[in-house]
Amino acid sequence: MSTAKPTLSIIGGTGALGSGLAQSFATAGFPVVIGSRTAEKGAEFAQNLSVSPDLPRPTGTSNEAAAEAGDIVFITVPFATQAAIVEAIRPHVEGKLIVDTTVPLVPPKVARVQLPPEDSAAVATQKRLGPGARVVAGFHNVAAHKLKVGAGIDCDVLIFGDDPKDREIVIGLAKAIGLRALHAGPLANSTAAEALTSVLIGINRAYKVDGAGIRITGIAES
């Protein structure tokens, strides 16, 4: 990555995880573009983000326009709308790095692992976008409300992707907002973190907590 910060577009950026990532990246000095179903909703949401005046002001627009504007495009939408939104942004992301955060939760049993036919929502996105898109998956296990708090999140981010260089870029982004992030193998391995999210939701219920996460043990801190 060059020293100039890439523009990060957050598709579904008004949602729980998307808004948390948008606020975190904006606070870390990245140019952020919020994508939403309508340009008006995206713009309004961006205006409500709190960012220091010396940093780039986040902007908001439609998902399609946000995808067009971004150097790196985050997909943070519910599983139920993922396929349609990926299809909608497809003409705008050719050759770009896509960070898919989608977790295949199927209501009402969101604490039960229910994998899609491809075994992974990220693999489904890669298939939908074709070989021209560079899909990386991550940020599945971070409790969205903790992202907004900003610091000291006790959860690792597992980063999956078929190209180690693309994984490294996303690991750098995660580190820039204070998260420990790790190389976790090819995109197909995203299944593990996607499935784990349902497990964590169940653990939250069973142990009456609100933000169970994971740490990988046995490796040096970084």
Add this chain to the structure above:
Amino acid sequence: MSTAKPTLSIIGGTGALGSGLAQSFATAGFPVVIGSRTAEKGAEFAQNLSVSPDLPRPTGTSNEAAAEAGDIVFITVPFATQAAIVEAIRPHVEGKLIVDTTVPLVPPKVARVQLPPEDSAAVATQKRLGPGARVVAGFHNVAAHKLKVGAGIDCDVLIFGDDPKDREIVIGLAKAIGLRALHAGPLANSTAAEALTSVLIGINRAYKVDGAGIRITGIAES
């Protein structure tokens, strides 16, 4: 569980994880029966386990005889042999609690998640054994060589099963050998821990360590 300790049979008990569990449970005072392909191999292996003279001496026999002898039956066999061995012990485990530790690793790419048609090796076992068997899954992510060391293993054990009471029994067994174990939802959720094992193997390689594990954060220690 009554105060009398249940007899634990370890199918595939001469393998890496099986022998580690056998040694750990024997050291914790449980009657242990090692199951192996032949009764001779099982018996010989059991004789080599080191157990204090005031504790029950582990015995060894065939997988089938071990399954018959156990109150609780651990399955610790390679994925490639799981189906055949489950079929072989089926007549001997009706109504018993089965603890399936199988991870669906498909050589040579063991660091790549490759799920079975059922999405989970444990779900496959439950289907094979039918509703009469009480299948619980766990111990997927513990590095076998660390079990033998005995104490201070920095890895949680996620326990999956459709009956919370059966999960609780297995959680008690894990705690008896010094592991933190957690209720992680229905048997179908075992997919998450099974897939995570491939991820951890990849992390071991990427970060040049030999025993990456996981901890669940955000819940009280227990």
